[in-house]
Amino acid sequence: AQTVTQSQPEMSVQEAETVTLSCTYDTSESDYYLFWYKQPPSRQMILVIRQEAYKQQNATENRFSVNFQKAAKSFSLKISDSQLGDAAMYFCAPHSGGSNYKLTFGKGTLLTVNP
């Protein structure tokens, strides 16, 4: 079974600054995918970014990028030029390929953006 650790229960950042949220995971799979989801106070679960484990290049989606270290099983999320609307709970979720289609969610990191 996969385990996911988000070691920062809470983080804060000043508007326009950069923040990095950490995530480590444990999996026995060799081929898998990783996702970051965002949950604002409205409680919607919104996909932020995805990464295929077989790709060496780190995924980027506008102001969001990841630092994926496969050997270390680390998948951190960097938010650049933070905006007030980025304030939310962020969840890291690895997903194994093959027949197991489960996402395993971390406990989340609550991000506060200060004006």
Add this chain to the structure above:
Amino acid sequence: DAGVIQSPRHEVTEMGQEVTLRCKPISGHNSLFWYRQTMMRGLELLIYFNNNVPIDDSGMPEDRFSAKMPNASFSTLKIQPSEPRDSAVYFCASSPPLGSPNQPQHFGDGTRLSIL
């Protein structure tokens, strides 16, 4: 393009009553997932279906919980009898066919369930 639709958005009921949560997945998605979110346990997968067939229900807490997917466009999660510890936000999510794991799961807005 309509997203995953869940109803009701909020449900308050008394202990012992039957509760039914409903979900309409995105058209064309053939995998459907039910999650429960609480402060204590975070986001937990309860059950998921592929092509209307339950694939893994190991997360269903106990016999009081049951889930059905009678067709590709509808699923229910039922709790009978309900207990206060069942209070949580329940999410439904859907995704494209198995074999496309790089496609993310799309979540509904959730049902906030309160059992008094």
